[in-house]
Amino acid sequence: MTINNAIATSTRATQLRAHALRMVHAVNASHIGTCLSMADLLAVLYGGILNVHPSEPQWPNRDRLILSKGHGAAILYAALAEAGFFAVDELATYCQKGSQFTGHISHHIPGVEVSTGSLGHGLSFGTGMALASKADGLNWRVFVILSDGELDEGSNWEPILLAPHLKLDNLIAIVDYNKIQSFGRVDEVLPLEPLKAKWEAFGWEVQEVDGHDHQALHATLGTIPFKPGKPSVVIAHTIKGKGVSFMENELAWHYRSPNELLLEQALAELGCNS
Amino acid sequence: MRTRFIETLCRLAQEDDRIWLICGDLGYSVLEAFRDRFPNRYLNAGVAEQNMTTMAAGLAHSGKIVFTYSIANFPVMRCLEQIRNDVCYHNLPVKVVAVGGGLAYGTQGYTHHGVEDLAVTRVLPNMTVFAPGDPWEAECVTESAAALPGPCYIRLGKAGEPVVHEERPAFRVGEPLTLRTGTDVAILSTGGMLVTALAAAQLLQEKGILASVVSVPTIQPFSDTAFVFAGKPAAFVATVEEHAEGGLATIVAERIAFGGYDTRLLPFRLGREPLSVAGSQEELRAMKGLSSQAIASNIHQWLST
Structure with a gap:
């Protein structure tokens, strides 16, 4: 079963990558690298981990997902479309004049809980939601996807300090640890290591995972909470630009958008020629 | 004003279990009344106003009416972006309360002078901004803040302001x-x-x-x-x-x-x-x-x- 799930979500991740590439290409948008690094995470989350009803986005007992790294909007829109929250055709309006599909994630889109874009907000938002779920005796969970560079924001360390104190084992942070931030490599700009030890020291239960290994992601995300009474954090080791050889581990693809030729090359590598 | 505020909030919380109060580790001799009566709807977020504010947004997103509380600038300026993006843009019922607005903390120095708060809050989307003039007005605006569906900011004085209105005024939001x-x-x-x-x-x-x-x-x-x-x-x-x-x-x-x-x-x-x-x-x-x-x-x- 797990292997079948992994195959299905792996195929889905490739679709999401192709969507995101076409979307940023169409409007010359930035941030394709960060989209590609979390394609597998989103495919797995919406491929059986998150308890959501796409036909009823506001279903009260849904699991909440917050994309705190709001600049990765394109691929979350793609994931929501493929999950059935809205028609895939609507992705074509991404960043077009008058479209609600803004370049940073927008809560005006079905399935999106929270608008982000300024870094360091999502985990606090999720902490409040998880507290509400607990206070009401409900079982819904909150997943917050953070970037690595985002952890430079001091505001993150306030909920990292508080959530264990509140014993919020329905709160799950996922760090898309692709090792490249906005203007350089994480280990050069502001090193995070030892990252696992930092979260552990603050009272979180930590698991590290290969963020592109679908079997490992299903196994890890399927066993939350890692420890009752403690919030969980998944440090997902990823590759910025994953899946397109010339984008992988290249800072430039935080900003660049593929032209027609490079889009075709990228889609060909994914096996998604249009 | 702050005394009337907390008395009013306790009364409202008794009637409406959606009402929460989060403080930023301030409120000694004021908030105990709420804390002791509604321990499950009270939280001291620690000296962490950014988290206090956005966590309030998360609670409000989940159906709660959340008052955040600290002194002078702390619940406003330190976390202004959290108020702007997380509370106001999402139009959530978070009620930011600053006690000791203006020059109430006179001797404490400029860091404690809340003298630009009205200017920055009044321009934010969906925000209702209150600055009551006496304890009666403090009671009225607290009630209105709890009832309004969106974000509010309340600038309170400290304690001991004289009662100006002889009786409860006919207060309406937005009316002088x-x-x-x-x-x-x-x-x-x-x-x-x-x-x-x-x-x-x-x-x-x-x-x-x-x-x-x-x-x-x-x-x-x-x-x-x-x-x-x-x-x-x-x-x-x-x-x-x-x-x-x-x-x-x-x-x-x-x-x-x-x-x-x-x-x-x-x-x-x-x-x-x-x-x-x-x-x-x-x-x-x-x-x-x-x-x-x-x-x-x-x-x-x-x-x-």
Whole structure:
């Protein structure tokens, strides 16, 4: 079963990558690298981990997902479309004049809980939601996807300090640890290591995972909470630009958008020629 | 005001279990009443206003009505982006409460002077901004804040402000409250300056000048009826506020311009220069011309020229 799930979500991740590439290409948008690094995470989350009803986005007992790294909007829109929250055709309006599909994630889109874009907000938002779920005796969970560079924001360390104190084992942070931030490599700009030890020291239960290994992601995300009474954090080791050889581990693809030729090359590598 | 605030909040919380209170590790001798009665809806977020504010947004997103509480600038300035993006953009029922607004923490220095809060909060989307003038107004705005579906900011004084209204006023969000009528000049006051404004009006009366005094407990939305009486704009308006530029005087100036009113405006407010000396609230106010004597004297001179 797990292997079948992994195959299905792996195929889905490739679709999401192709969507995101076409979307940023169409409007010359930035941030394709960060989209590609979390394609597998989103495919797995919406491929059986998150308890959501796409036909009823506001279903009260849904699991909440917050994309705190709001600049990765394109691929979350793609994931929501493929999950059935809205028609895939609507992705074509991404960043077009008058479209609600803004370049940073927008809560005006079905399935999106929270608008982000300024870094360091999502985990606090999720902490409040998880507290509400607990206070009401409900079982819904909150997943917050953070970037690595985002952890430079001091505001993150306030909920990292508080959530264990509140014993919020329905709160799950996922760090898309692709090792490249906005203007350089994480280990050069502001090193995070030892990252696992930092979260552990603050009272979180930590698991590290290969963020592109679908079997490992299903196994890890399927066993939350890692420890009752403690919030969980998944440090997902990823590759910025994953899946397109010339984008992988290249800072430039935080900003660049593929032209027609490079889009075709990228889609060909994914096996998604249009 | 803060005492009336917490009494009112406790009463409201008794009636509505959606009401929560989160503080930023401040509220000693004030918040215990709520904490002890509603321990499951009270949280001390620690000295972490950014988290306090966005966590409140998360709770509000999940159906709660959340009051955040700290002193002076801390619940506003430190976490302004959290208020802007997480609370206001999402139009969530988070009610930011700052106790000790204005120069209430006079001797503590500029870091504790909440004197730009009205300017920054009133321009935020969906935000309702309150600055009550006495304990009755504090009670009314607390009730309204809890009832309004969106974000609110409440600037409170500290403790011990005198009761100005003889009885519960007929408060409505956005509407001014007239305490005194007079035809020569309209004195508009917001927040804790109300007593001073009334005293100034009394001094003016002794000089034969009849001033109306209008309390403006709601800064945003603002109603022109604060100085347009029965469709006729007051010819002379003086604004009184414990606030720098961007507050009541700025709002009234905009309204005069936009409305094309034939009205002259004399603002009594703080300047842009920080007050960098110690002094009691009264002493610091007086240094900036915010005493009843200075206000009355300047209005008298203004009307005489």
